[in-house]
Amino acid sequence: MTRIQLHVDGVRYDDDVEPRTLLVQHLRDRIGKVGTVVGCDTSNCGACTVLLDGVSVKSCSMLAVQADGKAVTTIEGLAEPGGALHPVQRAFHERHALQCGFCTPGMIMAAVSLLADNPDPTDTEVREGLEGNLCRCTGYQNIVRAVRDAATAMRDAAGAPDAEAPSEVPAQAAPEQREVTV
Amino acid sequence: MTVTAPRPAPEVGSARRRKEDARLITGQTMWTENITLPGMLHLAILRSPLAHARITHLDTSPALREPNVVAAFSGRDVADTQGGLPCAWPVTEDLVMPVHPPLAVDEVRHTGEAVAVVVARDRASAVDALAAIEVDYEPLPVVLDMEVALAEGSPLVHTDQTTNKAYTWVFDSAQAGTGGAVDEAAAGAEVVIRRRYRQQRLIPAFMEPRSVVVDASADQLTLWSATQIPHVLRFLLAVVTGTPEHRIRVIAPDVGGGFGGKLQMTAEEMIAVLAARRVGRPVKYTETRSESLMSAHHGRDVIQDLELSARRDGTVLGLRVRLTANLGAYLGLVGPGVPLLGAFMYNAIYKFPAYRFECQGVFTNTTLTDAYRGAGRPEATYAIERIMDELAVEVGLDPLEVRRRNWITHEEFPFTTVCGLTYDSGDYEAATQKARDLFDYDGLRREQERRRASGDPVQLGIGISTYTEMCGLAPSRVLGSLRYGAGGWESASIRVLPTGKIEVVTGSSPHGQGHETAWSQIVADQLGVAFEDVEVLHGDTRSAYKGMDTYGSRSLAVGGFALVNACKKVVDKAKPVAAHLLECDVSDVEFSGGAFRVRGTPDGGKSLADCALAVFAAHDLPDGVEPTLDADDVYDPVNFSFPHGTHLCAVEVDTQTGRVSIRSYVAVDDVGRVVNPMIVEGQVHGGVAQGVAQALFEEAVYDADGNLLTGTFVDYTPPSAADLPDIVSDRTETPAPDHPLGTKGIGEAGTIASTPAVVNAVVDALRPYGVDDVPMPCTPERVWQAIQNGGGRS
Numbered sequence: 006m007t008r009i010q011l012h013v014d015g016v017r018y019d020d021d022v023e024p025r026t027l028l029v030q031h032l033r034d035r036i037g038k039v040g041t042v043v044g045c046d047t048s049n050c051g052a053c054t055v056l057l058d059g060v061s062v063k064s065c066s067m068l069a070v071q072a073d074g075k076a077v078t079t080i081e082g083l084a085e086p087g088g089a090l091h092p093v094q095r096a097f098h099e100r101h102a103l104q105c106g107f108c109t110p111g112m113i114m115a116a117v118s119l120l121a122d123n124p125d126p127t128d129t130e131v132r133e134g135l136e137g138n139l140c141r142c143t144g145y146q147n148i149v150r151a152v153r154d155a156a157t158a159m160r161d162a163a164g165a166p167d168a169e170a171p172s173e174v175p176a177q178a179a180p181e182q183r184e185v186t187v
Numbered sequence: 188m189t190v191t192a193p194r195p196a197p198e199v200g201s202a203r204r205r206k207e208d209a210r211l212i213t214g215q216t217m218w219t220e221n222i223t224l225p226g227m228l229h230l231a232i233l234r235s236p237l238a239h240a241r242i243t244h245l246d247t248s249p250a251l252r253e254p255n256v257v258a259a260f261s262g263r264d265v266a267d268t269q270g271g272l273p274c275a276w277p278v279t280e281d282l283v284m285p286v287h288p289p290l291a292v293d294e295v296r297h298t299g300e301a302v303a304v305v306v307a308r309d310r311a312s313a314v315d316a317l318a319a320i321e322v323d324y325e326p327l328p329v330v331l332d333m334e335v336a337l338a339e340g341s342p343l344v345h346t347d348q349t350t351n352k353a354y355t356w357v358f359d360s361a362q363a364g365t366g367g368a369v370d371e372a373a374a375g376a377e378v379v380i381r382r383r384y385r386q387q388r389l390i391p392a393f394m395e396p397r398s399v400v401v402d403a404s405a406d407q408l409t410l411w412s413a414t415q416i417p418h419v420l421r422f423l424l425a426v427v428t429g430t431p432e433h434r435i436r437v438i439a440p441d442v443g444g445g446f447g448g449k450l451q452m453t454a455e456e457m458i459a460v461l462a463a464r465r466v467g468r469p470v471k472y473t474e475t476r477s478e479s480l481m482s483a484h485h486g487r488d489v490i491q492d493l494e495l496s497a498r499r500d501g502t503v504l505g506l507r508v509r510l511t512a513n514l515g516a517y518l519g520l521v522g523p524g525v526p527l528l529g530a531f532m533y534n535a536i537y538k539f540p541a542y543r544f545e546c547q548g549v550f551t552n553t554t555l556t557d558a559y560r561g562a563g564r565p566e567a568t569y570a571i572e573r574i575m576d577e578l579a580v581e582v583g584l585d586p587l588e589v590r591r592r593n594w595i596t597h598e599e600f601p602f603t604t605v606c607g608l609t610y611d612s613g614d615y616e617a618a619t620q621k622a623r624d625l626f627d628y629d630g631l632r633r634e635q636e637r638r639r640a641s642g643d644p645v646q647l648g649i650g651i652s653t654y655t656e657m658c659g660l661a662p663s664r665v666l667g668s669l670r671y672g673a674g675g676w677e678s679a680s681i682r683v684l685p686t687g688k689i690e691v692v693t694g695s696s697p698h699g700q701g702h703e704t705a706w707s708q709i710v711a712d713q714l715g716v717a718f719e720d721v722e723v724l725h726g727d728t729r730s731a732y733k734g735m736d737t738y739g740s741r742s743l744a745v746g747g748f749a750l751v752n753a754c755k756k757v758v759d760k761a762k763p764v765a766a767h768l769l770e771c772d773v774s775d776v777e778f779s780g781g782a783f784r785v786r787g788t789p790d791g792g793k794s795l796a797d798c799a800l801a802v803f804a805a806h807d808l809p810d811g812v813e814p815t816l817d818a819d820d821v822y823d824p825v826n827f828s829f830p831h832g833t834h835l836c837a838v839e840v841d842t843q844t845g846r847v848s849i850r851s852y853v854a855v856d857d858v859g860r861v862v863n864p865m866i867v868e869g870q871v872h873g874g875v876a877q878g879v880a881q882a883l884f885e886e887a888v889y890d891a892d893g894n895l896l897t898g899t900f901v902d903y904t905p906p907s908a909a910d911l912p913d914i915v916s917d918r919t920e921t922p923a924p925d926h927p928l929g930t931k932g933i934g935e936a937g938t939i940a941s942t943p944a945v946v947n948a949v950v951d952a953l954r955p956y957g958v959d960d961v962p963m964p965c966t967p968e969r970v971w972q973a974i975q976n977g978g979g980r981s
Contacts, residue, residue: 081213104869132908132911141392141394147869148908
């Protein structure tokens with residue numbers, strides 16, 4: 006057993022773990038962060054994606070001990086403490102970017118990381134940036150739309166200097182909007 | 188005269204954002220794997236490394252000496268009690284039905300078959316202890332190829348049987364009296380086209396691995412499972428285990444996709460039941476992805492031999508189909524019947540005068556095959572849409588023109604086909620015209636001409652799929668006539684709570700389809716309540732005790748019908764209560780816009796909530812009025828649902844590398860009226876993606892010894908975002924005349940339509956190279972090889 010300390014979604018956890026324990030197993034089985042899921046065993050599907058010190062990692066592909074001393078953000082820690090959704094979460098909801106939702110935690114975390122690297126990605130950059138996350142339900146089209154919408158929202162919120170410039174995002178036909186509380 | 192009162196905009200038809208999303212985007216989802224019960228133990232399963240072998244020695248006792256291990260057992264330990272996994276679709280009287288033990292007893296018949304189990308305190312300990320189990324196998328001859336399996340002298344998959352052939356099933360329009368004889372059609376034909384198509388083996392590859400939790404403590408059996416069919420499963424558990432049905436509760440919590448792949452009673456579910464009873468504590472089993480790809484049922488894997496007879500003007504005279512279906516080592520729950528769901532669809536949207544379909548189901552030493560999105564209909568649609576293109580080439584017509592000359596025109600509905608099905612509605616002309624316009628069909632054809640003329644190494648191909656399908660499974664009498672083991676009805680219950688909030692109980696069991704949202708929209712309109720005031724309950728046999736679950740694009744087509752009926756019953760029950768509150772005669776009460784009013788009086792109405800409170804208190808109800816507004820309905824459909832559409836695909840094929848890129852894709856689908864266009868579009872996107880995946884990317888492959896070479900997502904390759912294009916999705920709307928909402932099924936249409944559209948495009952691009960087929964999936968290697976073999980220009 007090895008003693009490790011993780012900050013997960015803002016809470017400190019000190020645990021003794023078997024060195025072979027995967028980060029995702031530790032998150033799920035010990036810390037109880039079952040919002041992060043396992044979809045494969047070869048790191049292809051990305052369902053287990055979390056942020057480690059702000060950068061996306063597939064938590065099935067690293068050991069818990071490797072995360073010692075680091076901060077982990079899971080899908081459960083993405084919304085603000087008051088419950089306000091992260092722009093990527095909101096965009097996934099608005100754009101119907103999920104159906105069964107099993108890939109969604111990983112897909113959202115990967116998208117958050119993608120937008121941190123590239124705040125204004127093209128469709129192609131989104132598709133290539135999310136290549137490591139498989140979805141079987143949506144055909145990805147609405148995921149791409151959602152990520153680009155979130156990018157716009159995040160740039161606007163950050164008051165980017167070019168916020169006044171014409172957006173490169175093509176104007177999409179606005180679907181009928183209703184207020185929905187989630 | 189009807190008084191029109193202001194009413195909210197209708198919910199049905201609006202792109203409501205989904206209720207389901209709130210938990211799914213925040214990681215608060217109840218997957219089966221997330222369930223932890225007090226005292227729960229974990230299972231690991233030892234699986235066969237061989238495709239066919241006799242188990243000569245098996246000792247689980249060494250595993251019991253490993254740390255944290257509570258129990259270990261093999262098939263032999265439970266041989267007398269484990270029963271067999273059921274097949275609910277014995278398609279013929281003489282179907283060969285070998286016993287399918289959850290745990291192999293003496294023989295294994297495919298790699299991945301379960302042979303022994305360890306139950307331990309934690310999952311890692313259970314997996315570790317598998318290594319301590321001693322097993323010796325004596326290899327037996329393996330047969331993987333279905334034509335070899337049918338040949339004289341083939342090794343037998345089931346050594347206690349005399350053949351690998353499970354059944355032969357025939358439909359002949361002359362014998363059925365629904366059409367002519369195909370032999371006569373062929374004899375009188377100017378053109379006869381014969382083709383062999385191969386539907387490769389696919390794996391549904393739902394994202395959530397299968398998982399099951401069983402609590403068998405006390406005399407109650409509670410089973411949580413990542414299943415599409417909690418209701419069917421409860422019934423089957425009663426039959427297979429002998430447990431009284433009223434002591435069984437099955438719960439499908441949030442389920443992460445299915446696509447037919449979770450339409451099964453699985454060995455793993457039964458093993459978990461056996462284990463829980465053995466140890467007297469709750470147990471959990473969750474498969475790894477590798478286990479899933481190896482042992483969850485596969486799909487397709489069919490050889491199709493077609494003979495199409497036609498006149499030189501492109502009019503089809505007859506179609507003969509000989510189909511060979513690889514069933515795998517055992518019969519799945521509905522596996523033998525999957526080809527039958529295609530049998531009635533080979534005539535597609537066309538007026539064929541004569542048709543004969545012969546199907547043989549074959550056992551091989553492979554994982555069993557069963558329903559996968561579309562189940563039989565993608566196979567049929569692929570074959571007919573491919574061969575219609577061949578006919579077009581043969582008679583020198585545009586492929587859309589050949590289709591137009593054969594299709595049922597919109598004035599001809601209802602139309603009874605050569606299979607005896609009555610298509611209720613459709614407008615193939617309208618869908619095709621819309622698709623043509625969105626696609627710029629003529630412009631792309633002109634570009635294709637230019638690129639052919641210039642010898643462009645990157646050729647443009649245009650693929651067409653004018654599909655229909657039969658879904659909304661299904662009229663129970665028809666199912667009975669096909670020897671299916673269950674009915675096709677669906678149920679809905681409405682509970683009107685005292686405060687006027689509504690609980691809806693549906694017997695269909697969603698796993699990504701968005702029932703909670705769509706059902707809320709329907710109920711909101713029917714009962715005049717707010718969308719937010721409706722809660723939809725499903726997937727738990729304790730709350731939703733009656734149901735036939737979700738598959739075959741049936742939930743809205745059948746379950747939606749029951750839902751509307753139940754709502755109408757609620758209104759009928761509320762009317763006498765409203766009349767009493769309004770102090771009028773019940774015949775003077777009308778219900779519209781969510782209010783009961785005295786006919787002709789726009790003001791002073793009573794809401795459903797007023798009536799609900801009145802029956803709750805029940806202090807002052809008219810004599811004979813039951814103090815509840817709750818109502819149930821069970822609806823058995825009178826017909827299948829027949830969505831249709833036209834999908835057009837343009838591909839660019841690099842003739843030097845064989846690489847295929849989809850340049851544009853237009854899907855125009857007619858699913859009748861639409862409850863939620865956002866959800867429908869999502870179903871089209873996802874359906875098309877899976878059909879494209881069959882056309883270009885996916886194939887389950889065994890080596891010569893029966894080892895699955897595509898046992899991980901490294902080798903079995905569902906497409907990523909980078910592999911797929913944006914598509915244009917649009918609709919035409921021909922309401923289903925018999926459905927109260929006018930809706931048709933949409934769950935499978937995209938998958939059914941898209942595979943032939945893509946492959947037709949690939950082949951179309953390569954016609955100048957002498958290519959008339961590329962086997963699926965059309966990988967660069969296969970495309971390049973087809974060009975080399977084509978003998979056309981290089």
